[in-house]
Amino acid sequence: MKPNPSLAFLSIILTGVAALKPQPLLSDSIQLTQQDIGDFSAIDFGDKTAVSPDDDNSPECKVFPGDEAWPSPAEWARLNTTLGGALLNPKPSAAVCYQGPDYDPTQCAFLLNNASSHYWLDEPLAALTEWSQGSTCPLALNPEGNCTRGGFPEYVVNATNVKHIQAAVNFARSKNIRLIIKNTGHDFGGRSVGAGSLSIWTHHLKQMEFIPSYELGPYQGMATHLGAGVESWEEHNFMAANNITFVSPGCGTVGGVGGWMSSGGHTTITSKVGLGLDQVLSLGVVTASGRFVTADPYTNSDLFYAIRGGGGATYGIVTSAIFKAYPPISVTSSSLSLTLSNSSNTPPTTPGLVTDPDTFWEGVGLYYRFAAKVLDAGGYGFSYVYPRANNTFLFTTSSQFPGFTPAAVYSFMQPLYIDLNRIGINVTNPMSLSARPYGAPGIGIGPSPGNTRYRSRLLPRENWEDDGLWNQTMNAIRKATEGGSENDFYFHGTLTSPTAEVAGWPGNESAVNPAWRNNRMHAMLMDQAPRQSAERDAMFRGYMDLLREVSPGAGSYMNEGDPGEPNWQQAFYGTNYPRLLRIKRARDPWALFWAPTTPGSEGWAVRSVDGYAESQNGRLCRAGKFDGEK
Ligand SMILES: Cc1cc2nc3c(=O)[nH]c(=O)nc-3n(C[C@H](O)[C@H](O)[C@H](O)COP(=O)(O)OP(=O)(O)OC[C@H]3O[C@@H](n4cnc5c(N)ncnc54)[C@H](O)[C@@H]3O)c2cc1C
Structure with a gap:
């Protein structure tokens, strides 16, 4: 029989459509009638x-x-x-x-x-x-x-x-x-x-599907369809099973689609391929009216814009997301630690032992400034400075290099070690490194309930480029961290650089906090006090002001930021705030979705029964109109 050209054409069209529009996840296809x-x-x-x-x-x-x-x-x-x-x-x-x-x-x-x-x-x-x-x-x-x-x-x-x-x-x-x-x-x-x-x-929305070929506008490549409840460790198992990489949270039990993606989502390969939100090609969303919609750059584009960076729990409930996927990427890490100790009990052979505070902080500063090179090479830095007894400190850091061999990482890091040795710090560039697949299988272990609270500042690249500003930045980090000795907190610096260029399309058209695009260090003060209070907030505000003063106009990362952040609209959303507020009001005129420091949330406040402003233990009421009513 002669082939029918019109049928062949139809089949090409249908195949093309199948590539463009994968089957919905089963959980998305069961809808209210x-x-x-x-x-x-x-x-x-x-x-x-x-x-x-x-x-x-x-x-x-x-x-x-x-x-x-x-x-x-x-x-x-x-x-x-x-x-x-x-x-x-x-x-x-x-x-x-x-x-x-x-x-x-x-x-x-x-x-x-x-x-x-x-x-x-x-x-x-x-x-x-x-x-x-x-x-x-x-x-x-x-x-x-x-x-x-x-x-x-x-x-x-x-x-x-x-x-x-x-x-x-x-x-x-x-x-x-x-x-x-x-x-x-x-x-x-x-x-x-x-x-x-x-x-x-949404915890049990666990379905994941690999899409070998996905096309959307200029994007042509692999993708994964993720239910809104998947956790990072489950995503890692899925990556390993399918021999692919896609961006997922660093901690195994953080969700890969929910809040992590809605406000950013940084991870080891962020300087290489962008934030979690930069990966999103399409979203399934239940809106405040109860309707299920698809949001992508061409359909419900306001929702698609807002949900990628404009905060979770604000415009709708994400039920699934299609993420970009990549071929396997391996990551090589190199660790460094410095110990400031004035105790004669510390063995002199302790690696990175420093007895002079100024030398210790100079060493920390050398690492942090060098980290700009790590980021420009697509890498990531994960560091802590912990106060110890008698105003001493422990600095730990891990530099992670996607796509680098161990030998290349060794060579890359060597200039830093030469500089550290030059100022008298006895450290050796580690040679026995190994490369690990980013998508290696994971296990579902994370933290148990506790009382961690973050305060965050996204320190911009300009601070790395000018010697005077750099010195002010390191002084601010040092003073803020030293405050932790008396007040029981520590410093956490995550170094990553998700520029608009790295994000690509459609991530570069999202509502991400603009401060992320210019970021060098996500600098955090970490608190674990079970009882929060206005006095403790005021103490932290003083130390955070040191970081704010050296980065005027920059921002803060809401997911690892302070729910009491001053001027949070600017800090968490930057210039995107007015547009996000318009979308919120248009999409949710009932004010159904509400969470602290999300667009429009200033219209409401929790009348907390314990009197603490950030507590969620109380009735949610409109702010301002009926002051004093309980
Ligand atoms: C141990 C640990 C490590 C972390 N490491 C990182 C890290 O490496 N990088 C990073 O960027 N962040 C990190 N975070 C912070 C993390 O991004 C936030 O805690 C984030 O809020 C977690 O999102 P979730 O959906 O898992 O949590 P949830 O607390 O369940 O949700 C967070 C917010 O998102 C909303 N939300 C959740 N799901 C949906 C949905 N489907 N639709 C609409 N709104 C939704 C919730 O209402 C809430 O407002 C870490 C957190 C922890 C505890």
Whole structure:
């Protein structure tokens, strides 16, 4: 039989279309229908043309448990039926340690002694940073006082498909209930907890698919389709299985799509291929009206722009993302440590031992300034300066080089060691290095709940280019870090350079904080005090001002930044803020999505019952209008 040219043409078109539009993930394809809604109007879709964000008659506060308008048990039960049983009403895990109906000493002992970090990740309420919840039910043996829910959500939707998310979004919007989104709960600023809320838990959206050939505008290449709940270690296993690389968080249990991507997402290969958000080609999103949409540079482009850098939990709920993928990349690391010690107990053979503080800080400065070369070669630096007793310090750093052989790294680092030796520091350039695949298999181990709090400054490249400014920068880092000796904090410097050029398209058209594009060092002061207070904030503000003063107009990384950051609109979003605010108001006139320091969040505040401004333990109300009302 003669081939039919029109059929052949059709088949070429269909093949092309298949390459352009891969099959949706199963979780994205299960969606809420009018049949599901039936006469349950509380889960019907919203009409954003019928509301205005400026409506003066809109309720002052989100409805709170105990309010007359709080849904009845029958309504919650009906929601649960629609969700097929995915609605959870969990108690705080540590309730088992407190005298009362939940007391269970065996389970309490397990939590204290044997619960793994992933155990906590699989807990629907748990958040990694406990202070933001109000620390109302801390885990302890024979604790005093009561365990109360505090800033933990009231109900949790264990979402395994888009339909679950749509029904929960519609219910929360119709009932004016505070909505939060939790993925891993790793946020350091209290963005995945909230008193009196309904939480959408995306943790179990785990599907991943490899797309060998993906075309979108000028992009032609490999891609991966990732469910919103995948963790970095799972992504690494997927990379290893498919012999590919794609950008994922450095810590194994951080989510690869949720908050990490929405505000940036830096990692070892960021100076080489860009931030997490630079990898995104397309997103599945449930909007505030409850509709599921695709967002890419050509469809819902406002959402696509805003979600990549404009903050999580603000414009919609991401259900999946298509990321660029690359051939395997190997990474070689080289470590250096310096110890400032004035103790005669420190063996003189300790590598990098320095007894003079000025020489120690000169050595730290030599490394940091040299790191600009590492970044320009596509590398990454990960460093800490820890205060020790008697105003002494330990400096540790690892320089990581994607695509370099161990021999090339040795040669690259040698000039730094010559300089360190020249100022009298006894260190030797390590020779026995090995290259490791970036996409090596991972394991699901991360931190357990604690009280880490970051303050961040993205120090710009200009500070590396001028000797005077460089000296001021190092003086600021030194003074701020020395403050940690008395005040119990330490310094963390992450060096990476995701320029617009490295980001490529479409990352270079995103809402990323412009300070990232000009970044040399993401400089952080790290706190682990369980009790946060206005006094402690003021102390930190003084030290952070030192870093701000040497980088006027630069910014801060929200994911590892301070929820109390002054002038956060500029610091976290820079010149993108006005556009992001417009998109927020247009896409979510109900103010359904809310998280601290996200665009539009200044219109609301938590009336915290413990009186601490950054706590999520209280009712969420519009800010300003009814001052003093509780
Ligand atoms: C141990 C550790 C190491 C880290 N290392 C790095 C690092 O190397 N590089 C880096 O850039 N950051 C790092 N971070 C910071 C990390 O980027 C943030 O903690 C980030 O908020 C985690 O996002 P998540 O989705 O996993 O956490 P979550 O706390 O679940 O979510 C964070 C925020 O995103 C929102 N969100 C989550 N999922 C969605 C979704 N699907 N749609 C819309 N909004 C959503 C949440 O509501 C919340 O506001 C690290 C954090 C930890 C704890």
